[in-house]
Amino acid sequence: MTEPLLRVRDLKTYFVTEHGSGTARAVDGVSFDLHAGETLGLVGESGCGKTVTSLSVLRLIPEPPGHIRPGSFIEFAGRNLLTLAPRELRAIRGNQIAMIFQEPMTSLNPVFTVGYQIAEAAIVHQRLSRRAARTRAIEMLKLVGIPDPAQGVDHYPHQMSGGMRQRVMIAMALVCHPKVLIADEPTTALDVTIQAQILELLERLQAELGMAIMLITHDLGVVAGSADRVVVMYAGQVVEQAPTPELFARPLHPYTEGLLASVPRLDAPPARARGRLHGIPGQVPAASDWPGGCRFHPRCPYAWDRCRDEEPPLLDAGAGEPGTHTVRCWLLTEPQRRTARAPLP
């Protein structure tokens, strides 16, 4: 296999909570790779640390209250982003790694035209003139499918709908042709028809521009259509990681099983409200208060004593090369227990 473009190792991002009385371990030892040109799905329920993971990559965590623990490691194109000087970091942000945020309504600056906001990264990184920047902004608007881009370039964010703003966000992220695009739930805030359009757009742009995409979502259905590989997160940790077909064919972690059970199917009414999985009983615990042992054990239908006492490491599921499919679950060592109990409904 080729060298990954982005390599995250043992990422720990903690938040000191309001009165300094506790620490929220929002991301707690996450590792994954992102290869050039591929799409990696990052999946998990609300609050499991997806956004914090992606913000950590660009070092956008608000400090305080947050901080990335020493020992964490994020390597991009051979350089550790966590030790980069601010100047070098800026040269990567928006230029080599770009990000689309979860909230299209508030992520645009209300007092600047969308054209300016799209072109700004190009002005800064590529020293574009004002006029060239404007032309570039119009091109980008055309690229992301905004009708009448020559006019739209002078519009302000509040004059646009949510779907249009998300397109603007995408245009803004892609203006410098980054190698990596982090898309944090790019469709969650939008309604269903527009969701599909945005996902298609991302896929088309990836084919055209050849970047790697880290697609964050809580919806395995989204991932099924677009991702090459999937990383499933729970309680600040990676619990399963596999190529998409493998994961859908052979989900090994009980949490993944639950997620799959709650994916809406065309022939059945949706069993899932936004961000909450009804296929899995219970709720994600607070990040300041992860359960001991396996963090999933209070909600896991298979849990036994060992799960309560010992935290499982990421184990290899033995599909293809080592590391192709990994799972954080003791069931891998005692597979007979899976059949002992009925799986999730």
Added chain:
Amino acid sequence: MNVWNWLAVGGAAVLALVVVAEIRRRTGARASGRRFFRHPTAAPAVFVLAFFVTVALAAPLVTPYQPYFQIDIARLANHPPSTQNPLGTDPLSRDVWSRLVYGARISLGIGAIAMLVAVTTGVVVGGVAGYFRRWVDATLMRLVDVGLAMPRMFMLLMVVALWEHVPLAVLVLLIGLTGWFGTSRLVRAEVLSVREREFVAAARALGAEPGRVIFRHVLPNAAAPIIVSAALGIGNVMLLEAGLSFLGLGVPSPAPSWGNMIADGFPKMAVAPWCATFPGLAISLVVMALNAVGDALRDALDPRKETA
């Protein structure tokens, strides 16, 4: 100043410390209380306020003289601070510390009472406007527009100067009655927004009287901004009083309001700077404390932070 006076002052300081500690203990369980005291100036500000209030209430205990008493005009006029007169004496050989303490009664009292008048009026007017809406609202809000368009200092000066011998009570009332416009807008906005919410409709559907429903929900909701603006408003009133007195149109002269003391000491600045400096310092300190408390309260009572 004798030993007992010093002890009483010390006692007042200790009492103020106890007040701070007690408030901190009682509110410590709530997030809003912790947010309040997280402001570095909040605790010192509460201390300053508690100290001045205590000292003002216990004025006869902490002062060696009556505020009008001229100790010895021949030998003790314009005397610099000493152990006997810790803040010096003024040109009439009156003890500045004693006047300052009795002045606290006047200045703080004016601030508090005028603010009470202003807040009450503002709440009533705003509530009435928001409740009756239509022409009542329109009329009252135009009145508020006019009120806000009047320069407050100027109007007060005018009334006080043109009507001779305005008694202190009337002055306080006037200050209060020219200070409610902002509050009424605040309350009105809150009433209108509460009206829009579902639970009012629900309560009304159940036959509850809308006025009761609204007021039961409005006051708690509007309380935070009202309290904050009241804290800031007291300071404002004190500065206003000082300004009026400085122009000779505030509290009638022999009375030791802090504004008066500055005005009296102003011409003697070169000979006896302590006469005007200490009352000015006192005003600044108290107003600063009120501002700091207002800031901290704003943070503590911010409903948006309630979930954090």
Added chain:
Amino acid sequence: MAAWLVRRLAASIAIVWAVVTLTFLIVHLAHGSPCGQPDGLPVSPAICADLTRRFGLDKPISTQYYKYLGALLHGDLGWSIALQRPVAAALAEALPNTFALALTALILDFALGVALGVYQAARERRFGDIALGNVALFVNSMPTFWLVLCPQVHAFSCVADFAWHLTLPALTLGLVGAAGTARYQRAAMLEVVRQDFVRTARAKGLRERRVLLRHALRNALLPLITLFGLTFPFLLTGAVLVETVFAWPGMGRLAVTAILQRDYPIVTAAALVASVMVVLGNLLADALYGVADPRIRVRAT
């Protein structure tokens, strides 16, 4: 847009009218006449009676009021009893002085206030922020006239130079104003830097300076416009106390002197000017919002 403007203007005129009427009432219902007051003009009873008749002060108040309004509509502000000259002339002399003072103070106020507020917000809860915050709070809590006692400068009155004369009152007003503005600006900045679009700006790879001074500040200046709308009339009406302390011949001092001398025409004219300034401040603030905030710009057109 046109309808909006007409409505605004009508409301403004109504406010000015109301303030003038109220002032008129306060002045004329008050006891006493322009002469024979302890701090008024020392005039003999005969002249006083003559004056009273000449100025129509013996007529019923309604008659006086209509006469006054009529004259006002013709641009006639009346005749100052104490100054023995047209009110308009007295105002024409005082207003430019107040303008000079107010403008200097306004510039200092907002330039310094915004700069300090932004600096403090950028260094939130660090030493620079806390130190400046406490200084600003203290300056903001001082009685303005007391502030000027500290340097103790009476000597300046012998320096005839206008600019030097202007410096101290403008400095006083500007610094006190800046202390308030800084507190306001700091809060506004801190509110803005928490918002999502600031993170977006950082994600683009912009320098922190550009993030703060362009993306955050542009938004944090919006609430400051309201403050400007309030400060503007306060300064242009003549900061009464500062003008008095520094013997600055502006509107504030003119008004106070007139009040003390029961010079009614000047008092009412000063109230008129004050209310016009308030209304003007409001209009100016609205116009500024229209220019600075695209969300409002679109709605207004």
